[in-house]
Amino acid sequence: MDARVDTLLETGTAHGNTGGQTRVDAAQLAWRLRGRRRRRLRQEDWGAHPTQRRGADRHGPLVRVFFAAEFWRLVKLLRANRSPSIAFTPDRPRPWYLIWPVLHAAGARIVNDPSRADVVFHFDDATTSPSAPPLETKPGARLVNFACLDVSKSRVAEAFEEAFGYPLRIDPAVHQGHAVEKSEHNGVHDGRIVHCPVTPLGGRVYQRLVDNRIGPDVVADLRTPTVGGQPACVFIKERPIGVRFSNDNSRCRLKAAQDVFSPDELAAIARFTRLIGLDWGGLDVLRDASDARLYIVDANKTDMGPPTSLAFGEKLRATRLLARAFAAYLARPRDIA
Numbered sequence: 001m002d003a004r005v006d007t008l009l010e011t012g013t014a015h016g017n018t019g020g021q022t023r024v025d026a027a028q029l030a031w032r033l034r035g036r037r038r039r040r041l042r043q044e045d046w047g048a049h050p051t052q053r054r055g056a057d058r059h060g061p062l063v064r065v066f067f068a069a070e071f072w073r074l075v076k077l078l079r080a081n082r083s084p085s086i087a088f089t090p091d092r093p094r095p096w097y098l099i100w101p102v103l104h105a106a107g108a109r110i111v112n113d114p115s116r117a118d119v120v121f122h123f124d125d126a127t128t129s130p131s132a133p134p135l136e137t138k139p140g141a142r143l144v145n146f147a148c149l150d151v152s153k154s155r156v157a158e159a160f161e162e163a164f165g166y167p168l169r170i171d172p173a174v175h176q177g178h179a180v181e182k183s184e185h186n187g188v189h190d191g192r193i194v195h196c197p198v199t200p201l202g203g204r205v206y207q208r209l210v211d212n213r214i215g216p217d218v219v220a221d222l223r224t225p226t227v228g229g230q231p232a233c234v235f236i237k238e239r240p241i242g243v244r245f246s247n248d249n250s251r252c253r254l255k256a257a258q259d260v261f262s263p264d265e266l267a268a269i270a271r272f273t274r275l276i277g278l279d280w281g282g283l284d285v286l287r288d289a290s291d292a293r294l295y296i297v298d299a300n301k302t303d304m305g306p307p308t309s310l311a312f313g314e315k316l317r318a319t320r321l322l323a324r325a326f327a328a329y330l331a332r333p334r335d336i337a
Contacts, residue, residue, distance in 0.1 A: 083107045084330055087117035089134065090124055098225065098305040098322070099123075099280065105323035106330075119330060121280070122146045125302040127186040142330060147277025151299045152184045153205040155276065160296045163272035168295050172198045172206040180207045182245075186300060191245035210295045212244075212286040219244045222260060222285040222294075225303065225322055228329035229273035231257035231266055231283075233321050235307050252310040254318050265294055272296055280326075 086108050093100045099121070103110070114120045115136040122131055122145040130149045137143070157169040170179050175196040181204050182191040193209060200206060214220045223235040238251040257266065269283065282303030286295045306315040 083109050084118040085109055085111045085116065086119040086121055087111050087114040088121045088123040089114055090131065093123055093302070096304050098282070098303050101319050102322045102326050105319050106327040107323075108326075108330075117141060119144060120146075122148070123302060125187075127152050127184065140334070142334065144279045145277070145281070145301050148279070148281070148301050149277065151186050151276065151278075151281075151301060153182060153207070153298070154184060156296060156299050157205065157207060159272055159275040163275055164268050164294070164296075166293065168207050168297065170196070170206050170208055172196045172200045175206070178209045180209050180245075181205070182207070186298070189246055207297065208295070210286040210297070211289045213241065213289050214238070217241050218250075220287075222287065223305075223307065224257065224269065224283040224285050225305070226269070226273050226278060226281055226283060227322060227325040228332065229270050229279060230325075231261065231269050232325040233257055233318055234260045234285075235305070235310065235318070236260070237307060237309070249307060249309040252307045252314075254310060254314045261294070268294070269296070272299075279329075 084107070086103055088110070092110070095101070108119070111117050114134040116138065118138065119142045120134060120137055122129070122133075122143070124131060128150045131146065133143050133146050154169075157167070161167045161169070172179060172181070172194070173196075177196060178193055179196050180191050181194045181198075181201070182188070184203055184205055194206075196206075212219045212221065217240055218238055219241050221237045221239075223237050224231050225233060225235075234255045234257055236253045236255055237249045238253075239246065239249050261269065269285075272283075273279075273281075276299060278299060278301060281299060281301040282305070283296050283300075284298035286297055287293070288295065306318045310318070
């Protein structure tokens, strides 16, 4: 089709005719052909399941969240005399990171100079990232995630045990039965089931195999965004058990944190975020079907989202919920933040 369009534009001929009017007709036809191609691409790119989309087009729904966030940002700027300014260091989030649509929906604006920002956000997509706050900040500026220096699997398991009172990690040399082996690093999704006892490998961690099945062949992760260290909502991410350690979700639902976790569990999650210094981030939480206990298996301080498999309307609702929580967090007095 592209070749046909290019030929028409170059020759200005259609249906065997020539002349100025035909050149206009050819241009109009080319426009219509390109329009059909755009519509077909949209239908292909916005398939029912994200794994059916091509490469970067899997992020297609995030584009709509992008424009919604821009709309909210403009509305906030028109309604408010002053919006909070946020500087990110050492990196700056791109639109597919969850903080990006949330901060715009909350009416905040990004600035480049940390010394002039109301909020300075430590944004480093690395497992360990010791970083001191900028030397110069505004009086009263809020610092976000500068105390979150380590989100390795070992540190997560250590803090989890202290916050919840029972362990996630196991000793693979003495444990009997199945366990999970995975990398220390964040966002790798390389977990695999091993049968213990086994000789531990360097750079790997070993954890209890949590039975998070909600059906014979389906598991569910409770992805929990936290704002100010508190659970703000929950994305219930379902996937086939055969790809339990991947991020290829077959279904995703949005729930209020209070509808998923008990008051004691919410308090324990808040203790966990305090222990690792996480002011903003996302937690991967699993509920074991055998004993109904929670297990926090991963923490991410630069989480992406909302999840691709979440319905578009729910993406917007989740962004609004998180924006309200983020605005409330920024408004808290520093001594209770």
